[in-house]
Amino acid sequence: MRIKWHRSDSITSTNTYLTGLNGGDPEFNMEVAVAGFQTAGRGQRGNTWESQPGKNLLFSILAHPSAVDVSRQFFISQAIALAVSDCVYECLGAGLGQHVSVKWPNDIYWKDFKMAGILIEHSIMGRRIQHTVAGVGLDVNQTVFEGDAPNPVSMAAVAGHEFELEPLLQSIVDRFVHYMEQSTESGMRKIDAMYHERMYRKNGIHRFRDAQGEFSASISHVEPNGCLVLETDGGEHRTYEFKQVQFVIPVNK
Secondary structure, eight states: EEEEEEEEEEEEEEEHHTTTTTOOTTOOSEEEEEEEEEOOOOOOGGGGGOOOTTTTTEEEEEOOOTTTGGTTTTHHHHHHHHHHHHHHHHHHHHHHHHHHHTTTTTTEETTTTTEEEEEEEEEEETTEEEEEEEEEEEEOOOOOSSSSSBBBOOOHHHHSSOOOHHHHHHHHHHHHHHHHHOSSHHHHHHHHHHHTBBTTTTTTEEEEEEEEEEEEEEEEOOOSSOOOEETTTTOOOOEEOSSSEEEOOOOOO
């Protein structure tokens, strides 16, 4: 596996940078752009990502998952979410790490607090994915958050000490490579099972909100295309695409 690294103290957005490479260098299997600070970091739903310079991990990975059919593109989201959550769990240790989860589709949570956001952008031709850019913003050593994002938390705030960024970054990239190499049918089923096991609010009945308002439901499963299936407390099954439903989470900030 040949990986090309792009490093910058400051950049507009690592996702924007890699997307601008139009598929990247054909001599490399993957490319990683990492920055100490993003002037226009992007999150899901058009949000920005708050990060103090040099405190957190801000990076994107350009990959070429040619073996992944477009109908199974959610596998890539699962792979990067598991890679990040795996490494956070290992750094925090079993006691604190047991509270790490993946909130559908791919946010990384510690209890009810958001620790990382992931933004994935695909370039698709026909039924194949030409290349994917997966951007990660992981709160590592920042302990003061001044923005209006609800419930942010960092690894340092949870553990009570700071972490070295470079080894953590390398571990996440290595783990992502490992998962992406399992893009066979059996490998995808295994990773799908791991993803479901790590899901935020995987057990019990919780509050959600859709276009009709709030309701109570439990998570049934996530379909291969990434749609979330909920079962209401009345026994009705509802299927949602991304952005069609929200978790109702108490604001603890």
